[in-house]
Amino acid sequence: MSRVYVLYTGGTIGCVTNPDGALAPVPGAEFEKLALAVPGLSDHRVQDYPDLSWTMGWFDRTLDSSNMTPADWVAIARRLLSVYDQYDGFVVLHGTDSMAYSASALSFLLPGLSKPVVFSGSQVPLSFTLSDAPANLVGAIVVAGTLPVPEVCVYFDTRLLRGNRSSKVDANRFAGFDSPNFPPLATVGSVVARNEPYWLPMPDKSVSLAEPDNRSRRLAALDALPAALAGFSVVMLWLYPGIRASTVSAMLTGTSPAAKGAVLLAFGEGNGPTDPDFLGALSAAVKAGVVLMDNTQVQRGAVLPGAYATGLGAVGAVGAYDMTPEASYAKLVCLLAGGLDAEAVKAAMPVPQAGELTVIGD
Template sequence: MAKVHVLYTGGTIGCVPDAQGALAPVPGPEFERLVLSMPGLSGHRVADHPGLTWTMGWLDRTLDSSAMTPADWIVIARRILDVYDEHDGFVVLHGTDSMAYTASALSFLLPGLSKPVILGGSQVPLTVALSDALPNLVGALALAGTLPVPEVCVFFDTRLLRGNRARKIDANRFAGFGSPNFPPLATVGSFVDRNSALWLPMPGEDSSLSVPANRAGRREELDAQAAALDGFSVPMLWLHPGIRASTVSAMLSGTVPAAKGLVLLAFGEGNGPTDPAFLAALAGADRSGVVVMDNTQVQAGAVLPGAYATGLGAVGAVGAYDMTPEASYAKLVCLLAAGLDPVAVKGLMATPIAGELTVIDA
């Protein structure tokens, strides 16, 4: 027997038109009734998977994922911990716009996972006949109940992706998510093709969330991180030809609460302008304790520290290697919320802790 818990947060999958014709997610009880009316999901069971049952919970306020904040990441992590011992896997139904951010964050907020946490959703609501919602939902449920992958994942359009490697790559097609720098963990067709050699290892008893004491400690740490979030900001800056030093300075000095981190979306392998004033603005931020991450605007490939004379490592920026911008942002927020000093944060940002990056020599 396997039991999966579904946490419905909102998103397109649960949307219906409001009085003005705009889509809005329905409340949790209404969504559960809708899911129970779907083929293969009645009676809180999953057809063709004998013994697989599911329960459902929801946020008090369902959200379009574009309204998600880091505080919501912690709410979701807590809700998973609340029911962790009674279930074998978890599905988080989420809007697609910021799903990659939440999946990345959960991988850092829930170290010690011994059970799958699978984020899913759809490009078209469940109430629409021609929709990707039902196969995405059934697939996520089946995988969460049958695949012992001990990490946070995204399931979308037949592919199970590592959560902190996933990106939204298309706003319209059913194949809305990809993983440019890492292969799928599994692929669903007439059978499930497992790529289990890529899965993260099962945690030891000293860290596993299956141990009650470890879950209690994680809850305390989440409480502390939640309280810390109001004390800092982490902006993201897309570099472009002609960007001015004043733009960097204005972003860092004008953000409230004060910025403790900055994610740069740089050119190519992490390159940026060589204008001395621009570099001085970044160097000044680094000296003041702001952790600057050097990411790339390019979908695939990696930031290679020191590969070019125009690299940003000389002003203290940390190369992201092949980490996605979403994972880089979420990881930076989570580490800063944990109260670590800039030196410690820099070291961990360049170190894989949940399978989010591959260290590559220049």
């Protein structure tokens, strides 16, 4: 028997229309009743999969994913670890707006996964008639219970994507997510087509969360993160024509708590203005200990440090290669919360930890 733990956090999938006509997520017990009414999911079993069962858990407070914070990433990771040895796979039901950030973060917060953690949700609530929620919910449970993918994933509209390679690309269509720089890990149709050459390898015993000692150490590390997260900020700065040095300075050195990291959403292959004041503001931030990630506004392709004279590597920004902005942000937060200093974070950011980037020649 394969057992799947479904963690409901809120989001559109669990929303109903409130008296004011707005959508709001229902509490966990109420959502479980909605899920049990989905064809094929009654009695916590999965029709056509006689050896697959599911259990649902939830937090006391349901969230729209626009309200998710790094502290919530930690809470999700802790919950999954607390039941890790009882289940064969995990589904996290999450709002779509910040799902790619949370999925990316969990890939860094839970190194050593030997079981799938599958994020999913929907563009339309499960309580609505014309909804993508039933297919996404059933598909996510089946994938988590039948595919031994040892990593954090996003399942949406028949495709299983690497979590830290995914981005929300459409606010309305059911195909709301894509993985611009990495192929799907599997595709679900009349058959499940596995793309196993792209799966992460199973971890060895020394790091696997299947080992109780490793889980205990990871839980202790997670317990220390909330206090650390309160002491700094990571910002995202979208570059645009005419951006002023004063704006950059305010974002990077004028925040409280102090910024320790920043994802620069630059032009093209990581380019920015050559205005001396703009570059001076970035240099001042680097000297103040802020780690700058040179990322791009473009969905596909990679930042190539040093390819152009307008590249930002000269001021000390670290090239993100083909990492998504969401993965860059989550990785920065997790590394900084783990207590690494700026130089150690700079060294770690361009090194793959969970399949989040492809290192290519400069």
